[in-house]
Amino acid sequence: MNNPQLNKHGELQHLLTTEGLPVTIVREILDRAATFVDVSDGLEINNAPLLQGKSVFNVFFENSTRTRTTFEIAAKRLSADVVNLNIGASSTSKGETLMDTVDNLCAMHADMFVVRHGQSGAAHFIAKHVDPGIHVINAGDGRHAHPTQALLDMFTIRHFKKEFHNLRVAIVGDVLHSRVARSQISALTTLGVPEVRVIAPKTLLPTLVENLGVKVYHDMARGLRDVDVVLMLRLQNERMQGAALPSAGEYFKYYGLTEEKLARAKQDVIVMHPGPMNRGIEIDSSVADGPNSVILSQVTFGIAVRMAVMSMLAGVSK
């Protein structure tokens, strides 16, 4: 089977997941994103009219103002026309199938779909069915993947650490339910990070997680020892009410990132979080706002990375 993300020239046709994405493509995305970042006077994002006359449809079957906004602003900085569609409340409630919805959007001759969907695999399914001229970007599908989040994380790590081959990275929290974690692990691996750790209680880890090439820790003190990068995960509210966790307070005690726990990491460790943060649950405010936090840089770089992906897709051979 061909890689569903690449065209016959090996160029990026869709961005669906970081799994199986060639390292050359990953590096190309990061390099291109760097051209949109201006560090001369603080961090600035440059505009570029590379998508002039192109239509980007933000097709959100699951509501997410934040993610939708980052894609919208990225597309507008590239001079694209942007159309936002919250599908949740419309066609599907009219009994239309997902396939019919997608066919209709294709027939409107969009150039790019940014898709968020609650079901794993939805973006792949859509990419398989769209016309050849249309590009699909996965903005999060179920528990499966959130590749632009992982790529902006990689950009952030490279910005602060320069290289990947000498890093020790820890991912902390609800790995089991996290599409972000899944995409991060494969991106880190692809880029040659020699040691990726996951730190979580057993109830929040997938079975056979070791098969992903990570080291498993259930204890923060040991798991954070000497790491260069900490990638915190968001704890979904619904987990806290479920059987997976005793209580938010208990969770914070064992897995919340505090200055004390972070002291085990390297001194120049960077702390990241995809947001929105639950302060006092998975992360202490002193860390979130502390000198090692690069959480807001992630947001800025996220615009640049999304611009990079969109402009690569728009420039692809037909």
Added chain:
Amino acid sequence: MNNPQLNKHGELQHLLTTEGLPVTIVREILDRAATFVDVSDGLEINNAPLLQGKSVFNVFFENSTRTRTTFEIAAKRLSADVVNLNIGASSTSKGETLMDTVDNLCAMHADMFVVRHGQSGAAHFIAKHVDPGIHVINAGDGRHAHPTQALLDMFTIRHFKKEFHNLRVAIVGDVLHSRVARSQISALTTLGVPEVRVIAPKTLLPTLVENLGVKVYHDMARGLRDVDVVLMLRLQNERMQGAALPSAGEYFKYYGLTEEKLARAKQDVIVMHPGPMNRGIEIDSSVADGPNSVILSQVTFGIAVRMAVMSMLAGVSK
């Protein structure tokens, strides 16, 4: 009384309904739409900056993501500024009258209003009250009219059949509650289609439907015989629960379009549907996705037709 859709020069001032629309105007819309369609390499829609600096307000008193999107993308392809307003949930709930809402939007100096409203006659009412420089496009009002849908249907028919004067066209389904059917019948009649049939159970036909100049059939086998075009209507979910219909299964048995029933039509018949489709209720998937279906072309042509209407309105004499 003057035609409320034309200005004193006989030019299109508003598009409210296909009823009473002169055939010259209808043909002008179809001809102009053709200029936005590029058939050289599959179907493509061309951009054109004809509405640069103009403001189009999508004023939706009734939610419809799909219809709003088609107008939004059409306006953006013409370089207009587009503002989306879902009025349902805002001003009217604050007790403001429709008239005050419209006056306010006029005072914001929009150039064009695209109006969707649940009550028949709303677009006419608004058109009568707006300032002379403002153009109103009816995007569906109650059971009354949906003229851009009917016009894109005419464009599609002309694209595939070239002429109107030799056609036999059947409209199938819930004619009683359908603004689409009403607009289609008058457009087909205006363009000189010699035989328009409606096929529906008695409970889904308006009384005196024959007065519209159509032939009435209650039986698909007879109604579809030798037709060139089949226009399927969407069956609203609420009808299926009401007294008008025994059950969805029963409806499909008698009025659902299957390959078997379609075999009565001409061999090169085209099948159309305004969407969203209820597969397995009014139309079988084998037909919807079959060789005679031009349903997705309708969507593409819908963008071009809406661009045509908007650019005609924008170019009208003051």
Added chain:
Amino acid sequence: MNNPQLNKHGELQHLLTTEGLPVTIVREILDRAATFVDVSDGLEINNAPLLQGKSVFNVFFENSTRTRTTFEIAAKRLSADVVNLNIGASSTSKGETLMDTVDNLCAMHADMFVVRHGQSGAAHFIAKHVDPGIHVINAGDGRHAHPTQALLDMFTIRHFKKEFHNLRVAIVGDVLHSRVARSQISALTTLGVPEVRVIAPKTLLPTLVENLGVKVYHDMARGLRDVDVVLMLRLQNERMQGAALPSAGEYFKYYGLTEEKLARAKQDVIVMHPGPMNRGIEIDSSVADGPNSVILSQVTFGIAVRMAVMSMLAGVSK
């Protein structure tokens, strides 16, 4: 303490309230707004690409289609990229703090935030925390301030009355709960209006309202005598059900603006209302639509004033 609305050069950095806004700045806003208004052929608003390449984020924690639309259209007439965010239903429901939401939006490198929030002081709070390159416009915060509404009212008064120093102005209605009234009083005072009256039942007036420099009336007949300008306030529906008022009918009898009551004012009095109007409650239709009403001009001027504020903020020194 420095004025939080001005930068160190005394230029407008944020527009948060009319209180404490220097008269030179107020006049500059009104003068600049006048450059966007074309009165040659009725009232027209001119476009100007002064915000080309800039991003304006409409950050609405409280839904208001009307206000959001006026800012959106103003920004688009200035060629800005506009992103609409309804925060009410998103991040805050995910447990994120207001501060984190704001930090994130800053990190997306918006140039301007238009903020509507249900809590008094929210816009100040946000302005204090944003990066130096970002400008905040208060689009209404709790009962505190609604400065662009007050400024468009001042523009309207100046347009029709030329001068402020010889005017008698009456504000009528629910002053207690009105951010509009608060902003109007300070703007009128700043511009040198010698006599500002408030007319309301005691239950709808703040305690110590006289300290704001206004004359208090509980009787329309006396309060409206010889005034040049009447500023009606909207009566919130919830007040009518509460203990503050006996009934809508009773309120209309004593404080609803009728032709009869208006006859006490000067013959060339102008009547204004921020909208949406409750006809038959605070204002009679014969007055709302009568020769003294300039209510729709307010809306048009509102676009120009918002363009003025945005273009001043965009042109400020860094």
